[in-house]
Amino acid sequence: MMKKIFTRPKALTDAAFHYCPGCTHGIIHRLVAEVIDELGAADNTVGVCPVGCAVFAYNYFNVDMFQASHGRAPAVATGIKRALPDRLVFTYQGDGDLASIGTAEIVHAAARGEKFTTIFVNNAVYGMTGGQMAPTTLLGQKTTTTPKGRDKDNNGYPVKVAEMLSTLDGAAYVARVSVHNPTHVNKAKKVIKKAFEVQIKGLGFALVEVLSSCPTNWGMAPNEALKWLEDNMIPFYPLGVYKEPAEVK
Amino acid sequence: MARVTFREERCKGCELCIAVCPENIIILADHINAMGFHPATVVEQEKCKGCAMCARMCPDLVIEVEREVAGCE
DSSP: OOOEEOOOOOTTTTOOOOOOOOOTHHHHHHHHHHHHHHHTOOOGGEEOSSSGGGGGGHHBSSSEEOOSTTTTTTHHHHEEEEEEETSSSEEEHHHHHIITTHHHHHHHHHHHHHSSSEEEOOOSOOOOTTOOOTTTTOOOBBBBBBTTOOOEEEEEOOOOOOHHHHTTTTEEEEEEOOOOHHHHHHHHHHHHHHHHHHHHTTTOEEEEEEEEOOHHHSSOOOOHHHIIIIIIIHSSSSOOEEEEEEOOO | OOEEEEOOGGOOOOOOHHHHHHTOOOEEEEEETSSSSSOOEOGGGGGOOOOHHHHHHHHTTTTTEEOOOOOOO
């Protein structure tokens, strides 16, 4: 008997993604949706979209969705979770949104130990606005605003969000994963699931940083971009679980 | 026995599936779809083991995988 072993998760609508060819947002959307399905939580989940390439994520997730002002998804999620504590609440944010204009919101949401989950997609560049330097852009990386490569004297150093937030007592679960090959995609899903379980158990704030590619703004073919991610981003942004409560180990 | 199905109208021809297929049976078709991309398609379907690595890497959920399972329902 033939059985479907891989199909579209129910927590995604049938809408076609608007993302560029080879953009890993689609993979990460799928992982989040599969986790929501596995937790049987689709009817009870509220997601908060960022400003950035993922701004239209409310068209894609088949759950209640909210679209926040730039960087403010953690503040909105705080309100939703406090008003409706039985809901599964998550924010889905890129690096321009979370690590730049939204730094205050994410740091304080983590410090307060707000009981929601953040999926932080780090592709080291501003995607939607056309490839400008982001806080997470690597030293030496060329962007439209650093045409000779990011220079530490002129542009400062990249921000390591997972490491930074893991120092806060309110952050219960902080991890960094990547989606550059099928093995890491599977690992990323397990970590995302754990971040949702931390929320269900009421243990505190949970964040998963997902290293992602931007073939369009990096100026690379999609497979070349995944290789670049592996060779350049992972050495600077080491993968792993930075903080994990004993209850979910 | 396994079968992969490509929803060609959704494919953007990014080739992530092609790079991970252990059997090297995925190619980009000669024709273009309505979006103007050469969609990925499978040749030698009978070689497919149903590992679903292509589907796991597809950012646009173009690929469905079916596999023969033992027993009956």
